[in-house]
Amino acid sequence: MMHLRVASVFLCAMLAIVVACERLPGAPKASIPVVVGSPSWTLATFNTNCRGCHSQGAEGAALPLVNPGYWKIANDDQITKVIALGQGVSMPGYLDENGGPFSADEIDALVKGMRSMWGGEPHDGNPVLPGTISPTLVVGDAVAGALVFESACANCHGANGPAGSVTDPMYLRLISDQGLWSAVVYGRSELGSPPWNSPMPNHPNGLTPTEVADVVSWLATKRTQ
Amino acid sequence: MILARILALAKIPIEWIELRTGAIAFSKPMLFHHVPRSAKWWYVFGSATLMFFTIQIVTGVCLGTMYAPSAAQAWESLRYIDEDVPFGWMLRALHGWSSTAMVVMMVIHMLQVFLHGSFKFPRELNWITGVFLLLTVLALAFTGQVMRWDQDAYWGLGIGAAIVDRVPIFGDQMRGLLLGGPIIGGETLNRFFALHVFILPGAAIALVGVHMTLIIKNGISEMPKPGAVVVPSTYRKEFEERMEKTGVPFFPDAVQRDMVFCGTCLIILIILAASFGPFGPGGMPDPTLIDTNPRPDYPFMWIFGAVSLLPPASETAIMLITPAIGVLILIAVPFLSNSGERAPSRRPGMVLVAVFVVMAIVALTYEGVTSPWSPVMDxxxxxxxxxxxxxxxxxxxxxxxxxxxxxxxxxxxxxxxxxxxxxxxxxxxxxxxxxxxxxxxxxxxxxxxxxxxxxxxxxxxxxxxxxxxxxxxxxxxxxxxxxxxxxxxxxxxxxxxxxxxx
The missing domain is CATH 1.10.760.10 (Cytochrome c-like domain)
Structure with missing residues (x-):
């Protein structure tokens, strides 16, 4: 009797394995070809190549990309260009011709994929708001910019400001004009830096686009090479 | 009544065969030879190793019907076995896990024999054939890893070839013999396929045959007792007398424990295969892909760890000489001491040696798995x-x-x-x-x-x-x-x- 019971339990277990074979945890996943541009591809590509610097919230040292506010303003063509060619001191070009890992088509797909995940409708046409990534930034008036800085920024970001100086030549050498522009416009609210349109000292309604251009131009003059 | 008739009828062909082959007379002493009464659960590991070896042969033959031993198609044929053949992946998983299990079980078996001093007179050759079996099985594991023909296989071969290349004077020729040319290519896979499927299994089967024959001939050693010393001149006579008096037949007494243990091992093997699936194949074996993190299979992980931690200047000496010395020491074990005490409590030095070797292998395997010396490239x-x-x-x-x-x-x-x-x-x-x-x-x-x-x-x-x-x-x-x-x-x-x- 005992043997019969053991044998039947064993048989049932074997049968269960046979029936469940393709659903067992060890069954290899079918090799689905990776579709460039699919959401899973976009996310995996972002996580492997971008997330180190451009993450979300307070994480990551550079401008967060998981950020609808950014995608509302930024322009796809220009983002594509920055990814392909790189920018400033720290952002390398990711196009294969520049030694990067991606073809031009893959970069297009990545930008489209990120926009559909985080940004909604693509933004085309001319920049109407400050901060749109642009190869030829609007050149502001540096003299006016000095006044804007003194009234709006110096409280926190002056030479001995509590949030740390932004006129430090070492800092300015590391950040491009576009980087300054993005820093002013988007801020990093999680880190306590407000975006351009939030109230600031002497500017209860935030800065105007002209003031952003002016203050960036003034900061650029402080950069020494 | 009817049953008796059927049995009587069945006897006719059996007797006919027996008369011409003597198969029953031949196998009777194997089944019913007396084993010591004290041979209890310590003695099951050899049988389990043999069971895993049998599984390897069965699953290996099945895989052989589907695997394409050509550099261009090997990787694709593994994908085919994994994804298109019903139970194909299970077959590969069983073959892979059973291979690791066989090595582990073999090492446990060896440790038990070492600790109990069972290699002493008259069983020196049992031990030596065992050492050669271990080497054959490790060679099977290495050539089996090459069969996957993925990045791990490619780099494993690369490292193997580089080690062989360090041999003074004959390095070049030996590497050429191993790889079938100066580089890793289609010839290499065919060479390793022949080794893995014909030569090494053949050698293993022959060695198992010798090993088993020696077991029948010399009997299974008793549990060691402090004070019960082995004296070569009188041992065999006394052992045979004790077996006559107190021994029990292998079948069914000892075989029951073997079966329970092997059954448990089999169930664990199936659970492992079902839960963790087959080994690899990893990425395509493309030497231009440097963004890869190849690892050897578990039986070689400790070597990977040891080699990674070596000071560069000592590499050639240690890589070439240590394995040779290791094998020589293993073969020499029964000659260094083939008589006297068998009990571990009377051989504390040997216990320390065993503990040291096990700890070193476990620690190096851990280092190999975590490989903290490798940067994380992304x-x-x-x-x-x-x-x-x-x-x-x-x-x-x-x-x-x-x-x-x-x-x-x-x-x-x-x-x-x-x-x-x-x-x-x-x-x-x-x-x-x-x-x-x-x-x-x-x-x-x-x-x-x-x-x-x-x-x-x-x-x-x-x-x-x-x-x-x-x-x-x-x-x-x-x-x-x-x-x-x-x-x-x-x-x-x-x-x-x-x-x-x-």
Whole structure:
């Protein structure tokens, strides 16, 4: 009797394995070809190549990309260009011709994929708001910019400001004009830096686009090479 | 009545065969030979090894019907077995896990024989055939890994070939013989296929035959008792007398325990195969893909660990001489001591040797699995700087964090528990190094760190050091190490002072 019971339990277990074979945890996943541009591809590509610097919230040292506010303003063509060619001191070009890992088509797909995940409708046409990534930034008036800085920024970001100086030549050498522009416009609210349109000292309604251009131009003059 | 008739009828062909072959007379002593009554659960490991070997042959033959031993098609045929053949993946999983299990079980069997002194007179040749079986099985495991023809196989072969290449004078020829040419190619796979499928299994079967014959001939050793010494001149006679008096027949007494243990092993094997699936195949074996992290299979992980930790100057000597010495020592074991006490309590030195060897293999295997010496090549672009290292930092310090990622410090240095382990974790670096020391270390390298001096401009360096200067536990006072975090010279420019005082 005992043997019969053991044998039947064993048989049932074997049968269960046979029936469940393709659903067992060890069954290899079918090799689905990776579709460039699919959401899973976009996310995996972002996580492997971008997330180190451009993450979300307070994480990551550079401008967060998981950020609808950014995608509302930024322009796809220009983002594509920055990814392909790189920018400033720290952002390398990711196009294969520049030694990067991606073809031009893959970069297009990545930008489209990120926009559909985080940004909604693509933004085309001319920049109407400050901060749109642009190869030829609007050149502001540096003299006016000095006044804007003194009234709006110096409280926190002056030479001995509590949030740390932004006129430090070492800092300015590391950040491009576009980087300054993005820093002013988007801020990093999680880190306590407000975006351009939030109230600031002497500017209860935030800065105007002209003031952003002016203050960036003034900061650029402080950069020494 | 009817049953008796049927049995009587069945006897006719059996007797007919027996008359012409003597098969029953031949196998009777194998089944019913007497084994010591004391041979209990310690004696099941050899049978389990044999069971795994049988599984290897059965699953291997099945895989042989579907595998394509050609460099162009091997990888694709594994995908076909895994995904298109019903139960194909299960077959591969069983073959892979059973291979590891066989090596493990064999080592346990060997340890038991070693600890119990069972290799002593008259069983010296049992041990020596066992050593050759171990070598054959390891060779089977290595050639089996090559059958996967993936990146692990490719680099495993590369390392094997490089080791062979170090042999003085004949290195070139030996490598050519191993690879079937100067490079790893289609010839190599065919060569290893022949080894894995014909030559080595044939050798293993022959060795198992000799091993089993010797077991029947010499009998199974009793459980060692302190004081019961082996005296070669009288041992055999006394042993046979004891077996006559107190022994029990192998079938069914001892075989029951073997079957229970083998059954348990089989169930565990099936659970492992069902839960973890087949080994590999990893990526395509393309030598131009340097973004790969190849690992050997488990039986060789400890060698991988040992070789990685060797000082470079000693490599040739240790890689070539140690294995030879190891094998010679294993073969010499029964000649070094083939009589006297068998009980482990009377051979404490031998117990220590066994413990040391096991611990060394386990520790090296752990090192091999974790391989902290390998940088994490995509850490810089995939692991975001954790929020706690960004919050409350100045713009320059945050730019320093960008530099930290973009010049790939993270590939070797952990931050917040993630990153490479090749260098020290930097979470608290500013409690150990002053800004000046940091600049020196980054610029000139040292202690296995490359010099980054030429790759960083002064702005990047200041930002990086500014960022690293913030890395210390919260509320941690200034460093207690002399020289670290010295008070600032007053002559420094304000921005730099900002850097250093945070």
């Amino acid at each position: 850490a810089w672009s995939s692991l975001a700087t954790p929020a706690q290292f960004i919050k409350g930092r100045t713009p320059l310090q945050v730019q320093g964090a960008v530099v930290f990622q973009s010049v790939q410090c993270r590939n070797c240095h952990e931050l917040g528990g993630f990153g490479g382990k090749r260098g020290p974790a930097l979470d608290e670096i500013s409690t150990r190094l002053s800004p000046d020391q940091l600049v020196r270390q980054i610029q000139q390298g040292g202690g296995n760190m490359p010099a980054f001096g030429k790759n960083l401009n002064s702005a990047q360096m200041s930002a990086l050091v500014a960022f690293l200067g913030t890395l210390r536990p919260e509320n941690e006072p200034d460093s207690k190490i002399p020289g670290a975090n010295l008070p600032l010279p007053t002559s420094m420019s304000p921005p730099d002072r900002g850097v250093l005082t945070r």
